[in-house]
Amino acid sequence: MFRAILTAAAFLAASTVQAKTEITWWHAMGGQLGETVNEIAKRFNESQSEYQLTPVNKGGYEDTMTSGIAAFRANQQPHIIQIFDAGAATIINAKGAVLPVEDLLSQYGVGFDKSNYIAGVRNFYADNSGKMVGMPFNSSTPVLYYNKEAFQKAGLTLPPATWEDFESRVAPALERAGYVALSQSHSPWIFSENFHSRHNLPLATQNNGFGGLDAEILYNNDAMKTHYSKLVEWQDKGFYKYYGRAWGDNQTPFVQGEVAMWLGSSGSFGGLKESAEFDFGTTYLPYWQAITNEPTGTFIGGAALFAMSGHDDAEYEGVAAFFEFLTNPEIQFYWHRETGYVPITNAAYDLAKTSGYYKENPDAEVGIQQLNLPVGEHSKGYQLGFYVQIREVMYENYDKLFSGSQNVETTFANIEAGGNDLLRKFEQTYR
Amino acid sequence: MKRVHFGHSPIPYVFVLPQMLIIGVFFLWPSFEAFRLSFFLEDPWGLSNQFVWFDNYWDVISDENYRAVFFSTVIFSAVVALLSIILALLFAVKVDGLLRLSSTYRPFLTWSYAIAPAVAGLIARFLYSPQIGPLYDFLNQFSTDTWFEPRLDAMDAWLVLASGSIWKQISVNFVFLVAGLQAIPRNVLEASLLDNPNGFRRFWSITLPLLAPTLFFLLVINISYAVFETFGVIDTVYPFGPPSGAQTLVYKVYVDGFKGADLGGSSAQSVILMVIVLLLTVVQFRYIEKRVHYT
Missing domain, CATH: 3.40.190.10 (Periplasmic binding protein-like II)
Incomplete structure (x- = not known):
């Protein structure tokens, strides 16, 4: 008996030494989309031996954001959280809640080049200086x-x-x-x-x-x-x-x-x-x-991935490695094909084109073509606080x-008044 | 006078401790947090906050939409609470009057007691579904255009929500009322039968007053059910939110706080709600209970 315990203890000790760095990813993708997310995580885990990525479905978009908020307040936040378009201002304006993806990739990864991304997704999850804060993930239009x-x-x-x-x-x-x-x-x-x-x-x-x-x-x-x-x-x-x-x-x-x-x-x-x-x-x-x-x-709808603050360097290296993995053309093409969400990098879009996918499914290309139409001054996206309530x-x-x-007349007068009340409240809250 | 001292045993406190802990963790602490947050503008992540006195309350009270939701909640809750009790009373009296089969009917009428509000909501959603709902088709067969449209029309939505909520609650009330009816002494009823052969008259002057303690208790729990627990029904019938004008106060707290991440505003709303229910309970105990005669 005693020997068995000793062996178990020794085994435990050994496995902690060799343990992979755990990365948790909270997302809002249910059903078939969730299966695809799990498959991507599985492929990432198989592609390297240092990190173990665990995706967790937290319900819908709002549920995921609320869970993330509650976890952050209790210091239990995941490494990666998926936040949807209307909630973007809530997380991007919270100074200190996230590590911007641009900083993350230049500090812990191979760097970040905005021009690799298709036009429609470049600006949506950026802060007011144009720095990308969120990593576009599932984007549709x-x-x-x-x-x-x-x-x-x-x-x-x-x-x-x-x-x-x-x-x-x-x-x-x-x-x-x-x-x-x-x-x-x-x-x-x-x-x-x-x-x-x-x-x-x-x-x-x-x-x-x-x-x-x-x-x-x-x-x-x-x-x-x-x-x-x-x-x-x-x-x-x-x-x-x-x-x-x-x-x-x-x-x-x-x-x-x-x-x-x-x-x-x-x-x-x-x-x-x-x-x-x-x-x-x-x-x-x-x-x-x-x-x-x-x-x-x-502009795009959908959601982006945010690296939450409060984790150590080794974990951020894992997050950066995963983000790089996620943007590689094969994975993007796989995601695009399985779900219908658009590929977010030019390289992935090129891959989809050369593979002949759009010859068989011309309809699958319409979304990304529309996102690649000329970008006007006002068609880069929006970032408004309390937008879920607006x-x-x-x-x-x-x-x-x-x-x-x-x-x-009344409809739009009400929307204007109600929307501006919420924006003022948001401004005061985040001042 | 010599005062009698009993030895104080710690045992009762030990027994009451788990309950106290539950009240503390799940009621007192969250209530205090809500009370505190209602005076602050705080970003959801808890990174910054500022004390704003009664601004959040003022925002809530001056919001026209909030006042509209307030009034519809009052009406909805009154309808749900009263109809749940009245229908359950009707069933209970009828079943109690049966000589045979009374024990056959009872389980059928108490069955839905085991159903959670969310499941009651799902059932209502299916019954009134535009695609597969028999009640949707039934209500629309009398006119050529879609007369009944719970996806758009607030009144129709209230009908769906109220019927789901009432159906779920009838069984609870039924159980209490059957027990209450059985507790009425038979000799009193027999004596009244000699005095007056009119069934309704006997019910009104003998049975009902003797049932008053049960009815009062049911009134209290049904009002809190109608105000708070119907949330489950609303959220399952309308996962994307009910049409404009068919929200209750609790649902609005949820939308603003949990979906919209507006902590100060939704805390102020929940404090207001807490005060309303507190006042209502006080009124019930002070004014209505006085007229209830306990045997």
Whole structure:
């Protein structure tokens, strides 16, 4: 017995000496996405012997951020945390919560070159000096999916490129063929944030919030009001239907063939391929010709990885090694193929092109092509505090608008007032 | 007068200690934290904070949306609490009046007691689902356009949430009310039967007053259920949030604090909520309990 204990103790001691450095990664990727995350972690662990990376799913985006906040306050934070677009300002402005990825890679890794990344992801997770704080991870962008069978029935071939085209040609034909022409899954993301990016309009002062915490919301503008007046008009004509704020409630009618076009995420591609029983095509987010003749790109949605502060050098070396592993073209291409999220480096995009992947799946390229459209002054992203709650204010008001209990003027006056209240509070909190 | 001293044994304190620890860790300490945070603007990571007096409270009270949520919570809670009790009372009285099969009905009516609010929410979500929900189809079959649309319309959403919450709560109330009815002395009931053959009249003047202690207890627990625990139902029926106008105060605390990371604001809201429930309980005990006659 005594000998057994001794042996065990000796074994334990030996294994601590040789133990790999443990790296924990909290993420918000459930289901199939979570499987892919686990596979990437497995490949990283097999690729080297110094570090052991453990991915942990913490629920959805908000849950993951909340868990990270609670853990940080208790000094139990993971090494890597995935934070989504709307929460970016919360972590980037917290001085001392994270080690910026640019510093991390130049201090512990092979260095950092911004130009390796595709245009659309370069700026979103940067601080006001332009330094990359978060490592873009799962990035998607809004695109238009259209049901080819429905288009055929309505005697159409081409999807609409502009909203004018939608209104005069596409929607009436689809309506006559018995379809609701359009549904859309995320009014703040698609019809507000990216609406501004696509038309190169500012959505907030101070360079969309990158320039300072005193930014103010600019959603209460004529372009937005015209767009939403049109949506309400289209709703009455049966061209557009708002199925509430939940993502899936707006996607399902498209999958079931009740709605002919759906605005969703480029990352929805894989799921649609499985669930839709009809042939569908993908194209860019339409724009208003009345607003611009030179539409700009959209910006990314999704999330980034942040290296949390309070760990030692050996652990940061592991985090840097993993980030480098994650950006290598093969892994990026694998992630892109499995999930539909866009590859974030130019090298990975080139690899996907040369592999012939887009020849077989031209739709899979639409998202990244749209992100690579000319970048306008106002299409680099946004960084606004308490933005999760600002989106909540937007949802509240869009619900009221589309259920007919509020007009367009009031809707945007409320969004402006509510948004600015939250921004002032954020400014005061992070001063 | 000689005062009688009993030897103080430490044993009772030992027995009460676990309960005290639980109250301390899960109630007193978090309440104190919420109270403290409600006077600060603190970034979520805890890296900086500043004392702002009553600013957070002022922000909450002056918010029009908060006031709207407040009133809808009052109405929702009253409806859920009262209907849960009234329906359970109806079932309990009917089952109690049965000569046979009463023991067959009872388990069926108490079954849903074992269901968590979140599961009740899931069931409601399926029943009213636009894709597969029988109740959604039923409610919409009377008109050509979609008359019932719980994804958009606040009133329809309240109907979904209230029916889910009430259904889950009826069984709890039923158990207490059946026990309460059985505790009423048979001879009193038999005597009343001789005095008045009208069933409703006997129920109103004999059974109901004798049931008052149980009803009072149920009123207290049902109000706190309707205010706090219905959160589980709301969050499972609407994982992305209910449509505008169908939030309760607790749900708003969660959205602002847990999703929005606004600690000061949501702490102020939870302190306000705590004070309201405290006042409500005091009112219940001072004014309503006075009219309750304990045998």
